[in-house]
Amino acid sequence: MTPVLAAKGLTKRYGRVTALDRCDFDLRPGEILAVIGDNGAGKSTLIKALSGAVQPDGGEIHLNGEKVVIPTPLAARGHGIETVYQTLAMSPALSIADNMFMGRELRKPGIMGKVFRKLDHARMERIARDKLSDLGLATIQNISQAVETLSGGQRQGVAVARAAAFGSQVIILDEPTAALGVKESRKVLELIQDVRARGIPIILISHNMPHVFEVADRIHIHRLGRRLCVIDPKDYTMSDAVAFMTGAKEPPAA
Amino acid sequence: MPSDITHATAARPPADPPPEFEQPNRSVLQKVQHVLHNHPAIVPVLIFALSLLIFAALTDGRNLSGLAIKITLEQVSIVGILAAAQTLVILTAGIDLSIGAVMVLSYVAMGHLAVTYGVPSPLAVLGGFATGGILGMISGLLVTRVKLPPFIVTLGMWQIVLATVYLYTGSQSIRSQTLDAEAPLLKVFGERVVIGGYPVTILGAPVIWAVVLMVAVFAVLAYVMTQTAWGRHVYAVGDDKEAAELAGVRADATLLSVYVVAGLIAALASWAAIGRVGSISPSSFFEANLDSIAAVVIGGTSLFGGRGTILGSLFGALTVGVFATGLKLAGADPQWVLFASGCLIILAVALDQWIRRISS
Incomplete structure (x- = not known):
């Protein structure tokens, strides 16, 4: 079975400290x-x-068998x-939907999105709500509430x-x-x-x-910089x- | 019903918050705090309405006369445009102390390119924009690359830019008549708005193009901040830069772009300022840096970044304008305007602190 994510001989040094010492790693599907x-x-x-x-500093990472x-x-x-x-990594003052799509916002189709760069708030909120209810987090009612108003x-x-x-x-x-x-x-x-x-x-x-x-x-x-x-x-x-x-x-x- | 009351106090705050979302019972004050927290623009609008009422009362309604409105709008237009730019910078948890000086150097550049060097007016205007944009970029690079605090960077830039203005112009103005003769385009924002032969007025007050420009700047920026990804990124970077970066925002690029855009808006303000003042005057707008900050803070934008609205700053600028005109018409010493504006700033920041405390 090919590991989804694998690492071979990863090495990382910070000055004289060796944080990773020819470390191996694999994650199965x-x-x-x-x-x-x-x-x-x-x-x-x-x-x-x-x-x-x-x-x-050294070593290889493979994703689905490819380097x-x-x-x-x-x-x-x-x-x-x-x-x-x-x-x-969330912005407390911004909404749940804003945070979920931070850095990969969806724009409106057509000229509004292409020329005026208008965000598709409705679509992002819908997807965010769907994703939350998929994971049984439907109790969060208001998708546009600020993240800081949520519990830990x-x-x-x-x-x-x-x-x-x-x-x-x-x-x-x-x-x-x-x-x-x-x-x-x-x-x-x-x-x-x-x-x-x-x-x-x-x-x-x-x-x-x-x-x-x-x-x-x-x-x-993990022990002393490598997989024990x-x-x-x-x-x-x-x-x-x-x-x-x-x-x-x-x-x-x- | 005493049992209800005991229940209400016992239920808040829950010692161990359950994973399900429960609306905790809140006191009236806490409810107010929550509403203000969710709608930060309410405060500046209220303060503005209050300031209108106070001065209408103080001046027997004269404050609402055409002349008063004209004075207020024209005064507010330049500081308002600068406040719009300042809002962007303050939203990133920065501050731009140099923005007024950048504006002055931009219009000095426009004026001298057109008059002293005989450059065609449209190119001279472009030269002014280049000046503002480059100065903004220098500040932005110092903040993002050299990692200096924005306060220090822009304090330095303020002095450097202002000194450049005086050294270059020798404190000499370019007179209004010279501009009329050689570069009337530079004064275009000082002209009255006339549509189809009819002058546009607000309650009897003639409107100049600088006012229209200010409204347009606020409208465009309000759209950009709420409806585009760049606007969301500016908020995110100001809220928590590291978090924004990990979430996939190119934080330094966003920050740099904010300073450049602020410089370009300052250049736009400078074009309007030529029209409003009528001449190229190196010593005008000395207080514009701080006035713009005052407008933003009174407008409810947090100096700690990530919180606030563009439109709040418009009301902040209008509030200061109303105070200034109202006190003038009431025959008060102009120093009272400074006094009142100082009080408002402190009040606004105190209120912001209180609203922010909600998250802890």
């Missing part, structure tokens, strides 16, 4: 792959390299790789819906439950599973072991995973 690792293990550099925010170069976040989006950043979980939901709406290949979620309460986390985890059910593979970066073990199909454990091992959450316990992560226990032979 339709799965939720969790990426865990101690602080400073280099997992965020790995994710940044995959989402175009950082340029690796790609991802110089910017925009390029990643062009490849169908969407990232939900921990900061969510709703904002996360909008960010995930935006990624799901445009991410045709891969969705990367960076600590989606870190800032949320118990109930809201639950809702976001359900969302993640809904997105997988549509067949889009997900990379989930998280520190929350119960969440990781609940939704992940496989767990990529990939485990199946059904075969190991959370304390095993933490022990691998911290080096307290030898990893299984990969």
Whole structure:
């Protein structure tokens, strides 16, 4: 089975610090792959390299078996790789619809759109509403309300819906439950599973072991700038995973 | 019903917000805050209406006479156009302290190209636009490439541009008669609007083209800001530049374009200013920088960026204009205009802070 997204021998150095040390990575079709690792293990550099925010010094990235170069976040989006950043990357004062279509607005057909650059607000709002209700977020009634009036979980939901709406290949979620309460986390985890059910593979970066073990199909454990091992959450316990992560226990032979 | 009251107070704010959207019960003040938050243009319109009423009362209705309206509109037209440009910059969480000076240098360029160097008038006007655009681009590049704070960049530009004006012109004006003889096109915005032989008036006040230009500038910018992607990007960059960038907006390019557009609008204002003043006067419009900022702030645009409306600035400029004319007609010392405008600025920013607190 060809991985959707794969990396071979990724290397990234910041001065004398090696953040990525010949790191390998692969994401299979339709799965939720969790990426865990101690602080400073280099997992965020790995994710940044995959989402175009950082340029690796060496190594290759393959998308559906073909070698790609991802110089910017925009390029990643062009490849169908969407990232939900921990900061969510939303403009609080703008509406949900504005935020969902930020940077890829739809214009009116015909002369109004071509010459006068008029936006098609109605169409964008309709699509935004559809995307939200697809993911069970229909409780957000007013699509033109400012994002800052939403709760933390709703904002996360909008960010995930935006990624799901445009991410045709891969969705990367960076600590989606870190800032949320118990109930809201639950809702976001359900969302993640809904997105997988549509067949889009997900990379989930998280520190929350119960969440990781609940939704992940496989767990990529990152240590000292490289992939230590990939485990199946059904075969190991959370304390095993933490022990691998911290080096307290030898990893299984990969 | 006491049980209802207890329920209302207990329900707000929820300690652990549930994922479903629930409309929390709000006090009257909070409701007002929410309405103002969603419709930021309400405040400047209210302030403007209030200022009209106050001065109509103070001047026994004379403020609404044709003369008063003429004075107000003509005064407001130039500062209004500058305020439109200033709004764009302030929406990006920046500020342009140099915009009035850029306007002066632009019309000095137009005047001297036409009169001193004998360049055909249309080309001289284009030269003025080039001046405004290039000055805006310099500010924009310093902000985006060198990463300097807009306040410092435009403070420096203000002094540099103003010094250039005085050094180049030797503080000499080009007289109205000279312009009439050699480049009447430059004064076109000072002429009265006549359609089909009939002069256009508002409540008996004749209208000059500069006023029409101001209205057109606001109409076009209001469209651009609400109906085009560029407008949305300006808001997004001012709201949270990093977030906008991650969401796929070319933030620095947007920012640079805002400064260039502001410079071009300043050049447009300069063309209108020649018509309104009648001559090319290097020492005019010294207060225009700050007046434009005052209009924007009174118009409800947040100095922290990302919040505000173009039309709010129109009402901000009109409010200051009404105060100025009203106080003049009431026979007050002109310093009271400054006094009142200062009070309004502080009030407007305080109100903005209060409205913004909603998100936390």
